Amino acid sequence: MSSRAGRFPAAGSGPMNSTKRIHLILAPKERFEAEGAGAFALITLETSLTSRWRNEITVFGTPVAHPFASVSFRPLALPRWPLRGRNREMARRYVAAVRHAPPDLVEVYNRPVMIDHLRRKLAGKPIILHFANDPRGMDGSRSVAERSKLLAQCDAIVCVSDFIRRCFLDGVDDPLSRRVVVIHIGVPAPETFPERKQKYVVFVGRVIPDKGVLELVQALVRVLPRHPEWTAEVIGARWFKAGDPPNSYEKEVARVAAQCTQIRLAGFRPHADVVAALGKASVAVVPSKWDDPFPRSAVEALAAGCALVCSRNGGLAEIGANRARFLDEVTAESIAVALEELLSNDNERTVLQHRGFDDSPFDIRRTTGLLDDLRESLMTV
Numbered sequence: 001m002s003s004r005a006g007r008f009p010a011a012g013s014g015p016m017n018s019t020k021r022i023h024l025i026l027a028p029k030e031r032f033e034a035e036g037a038g039a040f041a042l043i044t045l046e047t048s049l050t051s052r053w054r055n056e057i058t059v060f061g062t063p064v065a066h067p068f069a070s071v072s073f074r075p076l077a078l079p080r081w082p083l084r085g086r087n088r089e090m091a092r093r094y095v096a097a098v099r100h101a102p103p104d105l106v107e108v109y110n111r112p113v114m115i116d117h118l119r120r121k122l123a124g125k126p127i128i129l130h131f132a133n134d135p136r137g138m139d140g141s142r143s144v145a146e147r148s149k150l151l152a153q154c155d156a157i158v159c160v161s162d163f164i165r166r167c168f169l170d171g172v173d174d175p176l177s178r179r180v181v182v183i184h185i186g187v188p189a190p191e192t193f194p195e196r197k198q199k200y201v202v203f204v205g206r207v208i209p210d211k212g213v214l215e216l217v218q219a220l221v222r223v224l225p226r227h228p229e230w231t232a233e234v235i236g237a238r239w240f241k242a243g244d245p246p247n248s249y250e251k252e253v254a255r256v257a258a259q260c261t262q263i264r265l266a267g268f269r270p271h272a273d274v275v276a277a278l279g280k281a282s283v284a285v286v287p288s289k290w291d292d293p294f295p296r297s298a299v300e301a302l303a304a305g306c307a308l309v310c311s312r313n314g315g316l317a318e319i320g321a322n323r324a325r326f327l328d329e330v331t332a333e334s335i336a337v338a339l340e341e342l343l344s345n346d347n348e349r350t351v352l353q354h355r356g357f358d359d360s361p362f363d364i365r366r367t368t369g370l371l372d373d374l375r376e377s378l379m380t381v
Helices: 039-050 086-097 112-121 144-153 162-168 175-179 213-226 248-257 271-280 296-303 314-319 332-344 346-358 364-379
Strands: 022-025 057-061 072-075 105-109 127-131 156-159 180-182 200-204 231-235 263-267 283-286 307-311 325-327
Touching: 022 086, 039 057, 039 296, 039 364, 057 086, 086 112, 105 112, 105 364, 112 127, 112 144, 127 364, 144 175, 156 162, 156 364, 162 180, 162 314, 175 180, 200 213, 200 271, 200 296, 213 231, 213 248, 213 263, 213 332, 231 271, 248 263, 271 296, 283 296, 283 332, 296 307, 296 314, 296 346, 307 314, 307 332, 307 346, 325 332, 332 346
Parallel strands: 022 057, 022 105, 057 072, 105 127, 127 156, 156 180, 200 231, 200 283, 231 263, 283 307, 307 325
Antiparallel strands: none
């Protein structure tokens, strides 16, 4: 039985007792609740629970019916059609909400357009800006001039991968570039390898062309009939919620999947269901066709002891050469070849599963420890 016990340091010996206030501001579209939580809502929740500063952390975001109860949460209600735009209005309402109890540190998640207002109104309080997408495609950081301004306004800029760091610094020549750091996404992981693996392949993510879902389903239709004891499941929809009518792409995925009774389309599922599915899966596939910044689904697959098949696009290559079966290109043929190798060869599959589990640096205790060290350095300046 393989174990990761002792391999990663804890984020701290326990929660700190202090008078510090750390405020985390989510994007308006993020839902800080189990139903509909996206990647950043989950990252915020899990890092806050792991942090040695967890008693000092408050998350600010859009009102939800059932916010995660284990972390302090303050809703910021927005008008339906704010004149300044939803992101700027969120920043404005946050400042108004904390005027009598300002933070010792504020962190903004994936919304550079909020920074200018916060910098002007928070009287020198340290600011961390987190990026999980290419900054060059986001309001407030599209141009070199805007990104250079962010370097001056933010005390640190945290990127989920070195790929995203390079995107931010594209064309930027500034001594303050040292403020841009990489802290990969971390996820909770069991201490010992999950032993009850089934002959089951899983995909977790949005069902959109960029994620390569159609190519995956086409590959599964080819491969699974040769392995009648195996099944596969696609977990996800085009958005982080259930109930929307399928679009043309989802209909095509469903049409192809219907050709093989061993494939199940599960639609959007709560995160607890995703964790359970990965725990029993032997193989997970992340066939991203776009420059995926650093998908949480890939890291969760490693933590769950899955043999991971993925592309090298974007930050995915940073998973590590020995921790996944990488695709040189994302086609139905290339995915089918990789799946055939892993489904046919128990030893190869098992070795990859344990290598990804035992040697993964993406344990949330380690990554949160890095973030906590950064927080402490900024609050003690």
